[in-house]
Amino acid sequence: MRLHTIILGLCSASAIAFGAHAESITIATVNNGDMVRMQKLTDDFTAKNPDIQLQWVTLEENVLRERVTTDIATRGGQYDVMTIGTYEVPIWAKQDWLLPLDNLGDTYDAGDIIPAIAGGLSLDGKLYAAPFYGESSFVMYRKDLMDKAGLTMPEAPTWEFIADAARKMTDRASDINGICLRGKAGWGENIAFLTAMANSFGARWFDENWQPQFDQPEWKNTLQFYIDLMKDAGPQGASSNGFNENLALFQQGKCGMWIDATVAASFVSNPTDSTVADKVGYALAPDNGLGKRGNWLWAWSLAIPAGTQKAEAARKFVAWATSKAYLELVASKEGWANVPPGTRTSLYENPEYQQAAPFARMTLDSINSADPTHPTVKPVPYVGVQFVAIPEFQGLGTTVGQLFSAALAGQSGVDDALAAAQAAAVREMTRAGYIK
Structure with missing residues (x-):
């Protein structure tokens, strides 16, 4: 008995010594x-x-x-x-x-x-x-709602098709939004989505001389299209929705389409978490015929x-x-x-x-199609698809994200949001020495 007690004591001492080390x-x-x-x-x-x-x-x-x-x-x-x-x-x-x-x-x-x-x-x-x-990012959509709208999702859709489909799939009485997109402010939230989208509209953050470009028509076209689409076919309170919020909405059957990270595919197709797991299809991120899709890396x-x-x-x-x-x-x-x-x-x-994983090929194709060294239609001095790889982008991107989120919430107009974004970008790029 005494030997047994000694052994237990030694074991306890060893455990304490191990924990300490x-x-x-x-x-x-x-x-x-x-x-x-x-x-x-x-x-x-x-x-x-x-x-x-x-x-x-x-x-x-x-x-x-x-x-x-x-x-x-x-x-x-x-x-x-x-x-x-x-x-x-x-x-x-x-x-x-x-x-x-x-x-x-x-x-x-x-x-x-x-x-x-x-x-x-x-x-x-x-x-x-x-x-x-x-x-990367791609389109996740409800096949049943697409059929009900009398439409067939192309493997490589255009933004025009997406907008038309979103409006036709919207059923407010049944709490179904035609499309769910990021609206929450943040350089890695709404700005990730909107920058990738803007690339496909021919927009860019800066020209070759680091001059901000929010005063150009391509950015107005992007932001106006996005806000009109969200107003007609998006969820209430979209300006507060990021990746996780839209994921929850899609899993609950409240989104006809969702354009977001390819990583979400395993969550929307998992029957344990998703009420629409057996109804999800996938397509490449949309384009406007300019040679760039709205997908990120x-x-x-x-x-x-x-x-x-x-x-x-x-x-x-x-x-x-x-x-x-x-x-x-x-x-x-x-x-x-x-x-x-x-x-x-x-x-x-x-x-x-x-x-x-029925989404495997589409995920790999989306990843391989994104080109961080040539992210835009026009030439740019920066690397990065949904971001600009300079230290100043983190702060500037969040500032612009707040302006665009406020416009989505109806707190400002598109023109005002873009003018404020242009002013903030000029101020920051001048302060950092990129432009004089």
Whole structure:
């Protein structure tokens, strides 16, 4: 009996000692569905790495961006792993704010990452963030409502077709909106959608000399078209709706169409969460016949700030969460249709995934068709499809997003919103030294 007690005591002492020596890393992430799912699966990581404990900070998209930007710029050291996007990576890498991810382990296979996605997360050929999921944007639509309206969705629709279909599919008495689009202010919310849309209308943020272009007719055409469409066929309170709000509306059967991130496809087609899972079709983002579609290119990725004191533990987590093995883990728990999309070529070559995900080909085609180096119809001095890859864009994009969201809410007119956007852009670009 005494020996048994001694052994138990030794075991307890070992557990206490282990707990004292376990390294804790803090991960800042966005409250999107794939990241929430990742947190539920981290027992797999801790089982393989019992000396590492995970602390999560999960935030809404705009708040996440604000917090991680402040922390990394001041080298605050709050986070050991950050969820950041394609916009931040090259800018922050150039500032030496991120650690290069050139050694994620022998089995990681960085060469399997889709080239368009890897290119946006690299600087001088080095990967500075590992993609957790990659995306473009496309049209998700209700096939039953399209049939009821007597229409057939083309694989590559025009904006004219989308607008006509949205108005015909709208049934206010049944609480069905013909279309749901982002209206919530933010450079990564409504501005992501509107910038990609504007590209297809021939608009651009700046000309070759960095002169703002909101006073040009292409931007007026874009914003007027968008606001008229949302007024006629969009939901009430659309100026407060971002990705998550529109996802909920679509899943509840309240949207005829939704043009947004390709990553949403697994959520709208999942019968556990979506009341219309068996009725969803997919098409490429619309165009206006000018050679550019209104689709973007993005990856939510995991990066390690240069200020961390726990780089090795952070690297192990990043490698786990963005590996082929993680995709297989999700598939084993939730099915192939629910694995994080858009990151690895091998996923799109997997017959099980192709069969389980009817949106797979359209997602890959959308990703591959976006060109960050030539995003617009006319020449521009910047890189980025739904954003402009300069440090000033984060603040300026949010300011313009607030102006456009207010116009959608009816608090200002289109002309006033564009004039204010032009003035804000001229002021910021002059202050930053881009123009005199």
